[in-house]
Amino acid sequence: MSRKGFVRAVGKNYTREDLLKMEPVALGGLFRERVHHGIEVKFNQIVSRKMPVPENFGYEARMILEVWKERGFSEKTPDIEWGKKYIDFADRLIRGEEIKPEDLPPRPEPFSQKEMETVEKLIRERRSIREWEEKPVPEELIEKIMEAGRAAPLGCNLGVVRFIVLTSEEEISAITSDIPTPAGRCVVIVIGYDDRIYPAVGHDKIVPHNQVLDCAAAGDHMLLMAHALGLGGVWLTQTEKTSLRFKEKIGAPEFFQPVMHIAVGWPANGTIKTERTPLEDMVIKVK
Numbered sequence: 617m618s619r620k621g622f623v624r625a626v627g628k629n630y631t632r633e634d635l636l637k638m639e640p641v642a643l644g645g646l647f648r649e650r651v652h653h654g655i656e657v658k659f660n661q662i663v664s665r666k667m668p669v670p671e672n673f674g675y676e677a678r679m680i681l682e683v684w685k686e687r688g689f690s691e692k693t694p695d696i697e698w699g700k701k702y703i704d705f706a707d708r709l710i711r712g713e714e715i716k717p718e719d720l721p722p723r724p725e726p727f728s729q730k731e732m733e734t735v736e737k738l739i740r741e742r743r744s745i746r747e748w749e750e751k752p753v754p755e756e757l758i759e760k761i762m763e764a765g766r767a768a769p770l771g772c773n774l775g776v777v778r779f780i781v782l783t784s785e786e787e788i789s790a791i792t793s794d795i796p797t798p799a800g801r802c803v804v805i806v807i808g809y810d811d812r813i814y815p816a817v818g819h820d821k822i823v824p825h826n827q828v829l830d831c832a833a834a835g836d837h838m839l840l841m842a843h844a845l846g847l848g849g850v851w852l853t854q855t856e857k858t859s860l861r862f863k864e865k866i867g868a869p870e871f872f873q874p875v876m877h878i879a880v881g882w883p884a885n886g887t888i889k890t891e892r893t894p895l896e897d898m899v900i901k902v903k
Contacts, residue, residue, distance in 0.1 A: 623650060623676045626818020635683040642816035643687075644695065647680040648773040649817045651699040655706050656773075663715045674706030695775060738844055743889040745848025748801040748881030757845050758803055761880065764841035765807065765834035771826035772819065776809040777834045778872055790865035791877055792858035795850065802881035805838065806862070807831045808874040831875040838878055848883035852876060 622629040623646065635643060655674045661667045677699060685691065691700070705715060727735060762779050770777065782788045785799040797804055809827040814820040835851055842849040854862070859874040868874070892898075 623679055625816065626821055628818065632679065632683060635680060636687065638816065639812060640687075640689060641810060642812050643680065643684065644689075645774045645776070645813035646816050647677065647684060647699055648695055648775060649819075650676040650680060651702050652773045655702040659702065659705060662709055663720075669709045673710055674703055677703055677706075695773075738840055741889070742840055742843040743848075743887055744850040745881075745883045745887060746795045746850050746879075747884040748848060748879075749884050750801050751882045752800070753803045753847065753881055757847065758805070758880075760845060761838045761841050761847075762805065765838040768830070768833040768837040770830045770833065771823065772817075774813050774817065774819065774826075774830075776811075776813050776827050777830050778808055778810050780806040780808070780866065780868060780872070780874075782806065782866075787866065790862050792854065792861065793852050793877075793879070795852070795879075797879045802879045804877050804879050806874050806877040807835050807838075808859075808872050810871050811873050812871045827873070828875050835876055835878055839880075842878075842880045846882070847880045849878050849880040851878055 654676050662669055782804040788797055788799050788804050791804055809831055814827060839849045839851060853876045854874055862874055
């Protein structure tokens with residue numbers, strides 16, 4: 617149950633005055649998290665009558681949204697509009713209105729055979745490419761790749777993943793790679809997280825590793841999109857030491873924490889896809 621007049625986080629409660637002073641990026645993260653845990657997680661159970669509408673349902677998300685508006689921040693971004701939809705559903709449930717199936721997006725349906733062929737082709741044929749033609753990658757394709765990363769799964773909808781795109785020789789030289797990544801042949805996208813958001817909601821105390829997992833999920837989506845676009849990509853990770861060196865060389869903001877990077881370009885040749893361990897050796901059976 618929400619405590620009236622406060623917004624909860626792990627280990628702390630925020631007053632309205634606290635929210636008015638909070639960094640915008642942290643306030644947005646807190647809004648998404650409170651919509652997720654305060655409304656979304658309970659929503660389907662309430663609609664299917666497996667639980668009653670909780671007291672003060674959605675109160676915290678509403679309070680943050682009110683402060684968001686008061687501070688003059690945009691309500692037109694996708695994440696805020698998403699949250700407002702759930703707040704509207706919460707308001708309707710509080711009023712005793714019935715949420716009908718037609719009020720909700722359609723349920724996922726199995727892909728057609730033709731669609732499944734495309735999915736299988738993408739998953740089975742994607743491979744690491746480490747040599748590229750001397751041919752520029754158009755900006756619109758780089759944006760498509762990052763949009764795929766933006767669509768990846770993320771913990772508690774906190775939205776911490778960030779990208780830095782490196783295209784020039786000077787920029788790319790700031791990153792440490794175990795393969796050559798020459799400018800003109802590839803673009804390097806560094807994937808990291810904004811470390812201002814997790815402390816605001818207290819997730820740095822309970823699931824700090826989720827920030828790294830979010831970056832990995834984004835990287836996977838991005839490499840799949842690169843392959844679908846006819847580009848070749850490779851997944852590369854960094855150590856704490858090389859990450860710090862990169863931040864210093866490139867002048868990245870203090871809050872940006874690099875986790876990994878991908879290099880993408882036009883494949884210079886085909887490669888033999890690495891084969892994986894047999895599935896029967898990967899599945900662990902327990903009693």
